[in-house]
Amino acid sequence: MTDPAEPLAHLxxxxxxLTRVVARQATTIDRLADEAKARDRRDRAGVDLPLVLELFAIHTDxxxxxxxxxxxxxxxxxEAIVARIERLIVGRGATLVNPQPGDAFDSLTMEAADVADTDDPALDRTVASVVQTGLTISGRSIRPAGVIVRKHH
Structure with missing residues (x-):
């Protein structure tokens, strides 16, 4: 005859x-989540800022x-060297800001190097020409593009 306490002891x-397995799984999940968060932080930071700034200076020169x-x-x-440097900058997570004539002036990514008068009100606060390319990293302007801005008078 079997002891009635035996099935309860086995249970x-x-x-x-099962408690140990669940605890190990919880620890593993926490570790994986922490690693994913750290990787995400690295990816967002992702840019080797000193290198990108040096590449941008070489690009400008x-x-x-x-x-x-x-x-x-x-x-x-x-121009071939400029194109290669641009690929390196973009590959490192930065974005070159190179507005085109006629684009609306954006004070977040551009700075007015000069103002050009225009008689056309539709051209007010638009880019007349680009003096210098700008640089943004993770949506933050590091060096605004230098532009000549049209102003209706």
Missing amino acids: AERIED TTACASTAESPRERAAF
């Missing part, structure tokens, strides 16, 4: 085993060299 032992090149061959070489 209690199984409950203990190389763009200036391209615009003052003495021959089409030199200009093409500098």
Whole structure:
């Protein structure tokens, strides 16, 4: 004859085993969640700011060299370097701000280097030309684009 307490002892032992399994799973889930949060923080920070700023400075200098090149061959070489640097900057998580003439002036990503008068009210507060490309990282303007802004008079 079996002891009636035996099934209860076996059940209690199984409950203990399940409790340990659930506790281990909870610990694993917490660890994975913490790792995911840390990875997310790294991804959001993601940008190696000193490197991106140095690349941006080189981009600015190389763009200036391209615009003052003495021959089409030199200009093409500098433009190829500029394109490669742009890919590096974007690949590092930054965004170049290069507004086009006619774009609305955006004080968050642009700064007025100069003002150009216009007789057309539809062109008021639009970009006439770009003086210097800007830089944003994670939606924050690091260096606003320098632009000449049209102003209706």
